[in-house]
Amino acid sequence: MARLTGKVALVTGASSGIGAALAREFARQGAAVALLARRADRIEALAAELTAAGGRALAIPCDVTSDGDLERATAAAVAEFGRLDIVVANAGFGVAGRFADLALDDYRRQFETNVFGVLRTASATLAELSRTGGTLAIVGSVAGYLSAPGSSPYAMSKAAVRAFAVALRGELAPRGVAVVLVTPGFVDSEIRRVDNRGVLHPGAREPVPAWLRMPAATAARKIAGAIVRRRRELVVTAHGKVAVLLARHTPGFLAWLVARARVSRPEPGRTPRPGAPPT
Numbered sequence: 167m168a169r170l171t172g173k174v175a176l177v178t179g180a181s182s183g184i185g186a187a188l189a190r191e192f193a194r195q196g197a198a199v200a201l202l203a204r205r206a207d208r209i210e211a212l213a214a215e216l217t218a219a220g221g222r223a224l225a226i227p228c229d230v231t232s233d234g235d236l237e238r239a240t241a242a243a244v245a246e247f248g249r250l251d252i253v254v255a256n257a258g259f260g261v262a263g264r265f266a267d268l269a270l271d272d273y274r275r276q277f278e279t280n281v282f283g284v285l286r287t288a289s290a291t292l293a294e295l296s297r298t299g300g301t302l303a304i305v306g307s308v309a310g311y312l313s314a315p316g317s318s319p320y321a322m323s324k325a326a327v328r329a330f331a332v333a334l335r336g337e338l339a340p341r342g343v344a345v346v347l348v349t350p351g352f353v354d355s356e357i358r359r360v361d362n363r364g365v366l367h368p369g370a371r372e373p374v375p376a377w378l379r380m381p382a383a384t385a386a387r388k389i390a391g392a393i394v395r396r397r398r399e400l401v402v403t404a405h406g407k408v409a410v411l412l413a414r415h416t417p418g419f420l421a422w423l424v425a426r427a428r429v430s431r432p433e434p435g436r437t438p439r440p441g442a443p444p445t
């Protein structure tokens with residue numbers, strides 16, 4: 167289906183998981199895609215794959231925590247493809263642990279990527295999106311609605327981008343720019359193998375059972391559909407929809423449920439602590 171022929175999409179965090187799957191989906195639908203992430207080898211390989219399949223793709227190494235990177239990346243994408251119609255602020259990771267065991271720097275590190283990274287992405291691309299009447303998609307999480315013990319840095323960061331998306335939607339509507347909030351539940355990716363410092367442990371155990379995880383390609387198809395239709399919000403996964411419903415209507419019951427879900431993630435040099443898996 168070539169619904170996006172002639173359109174240009176920029177995706178942060180395109181080297182893995184949801185971002186890589188979304189880039190493939192946009193390319194499949196005919197869009198040119200700017201692939202942003204820190205791991206240049208990964209995005210270059212993905213650009214080569216998409217180009218070999220007849221698409222147009224450009225790998226742009228970029229760190230969303232670095233001031234100026236998003237401006238440079240946006241300029242490079244526009245120089246290559248001439249415009250920007252869709253921007254997905256997707257790059258993120260999870261800091262887990264109990265408040266008593268964490269330092270303020272753990273929270274700062276989390277916010278620098280998951281919150282300020284989103285703000286940098288929105289800020290750098292706003293002029294181009296205003297010019298094209300485009301769509302900004304912000305990837306939040308079900309964790310933005312429920313804050314499980316052991317997940318406060320991540321849940322806070324996702325609640326913050328949810329609030330940002332709602333306010334920004336009203337601010338950008340007069341310019342013709344749509345803001346789509348994407349709220350995933352558990353999706354197949356590397357996120358639960360990345361530690362509190364953002365380091366990937368490829369051999370680490372995935373704590374969420376396979377039956378509960380949606381394949382990234384399936385999530386990407388749904389997310390791309392919501393972006394094309396300029397929906398206000400898409401909650402991805404059935405369990406995610408139930409969790410958001412419970413958070414809205416029976417928050418006490420949901421808190422009781424999630425307090426019982428305890429898993430651990432790898433942290434080099436430290437004993438794994440109880441913490442909720444990033445969703």
Ligand SMILES: NC(=O)c1ccc[n+]([C@@H]2O[C@H](COP(=O)([O-])OP(=O)(O)OC[C@H]3O[C@@H](n4cnc5c(N)ncnc54)[C@H](OP(=O)(O)O)[C@@H]3O)[C@@H](O)[C@H]2O)c1
Nearest residue numbers: 179181182183184204205229230258352353355356357445
């Ligand atoms: N998978 C889930 O179950 C789930 C559920 C809810 C929400 N989410 C959200 O979905 C988004 C994508 O996560 P994912 O699950 O696909 O995880 P993932 O497979 O670990 O991918 C994360 C992506 O973010 C990029 N990234 C991280 N820090 C970055 C930085 N400083 N600058 C640039 N890129 C950076 C990574 O690229 P580099 O390391 O190459 O830079 C990678 O491409 C995140 O915002 C996450 O919170 C995921």
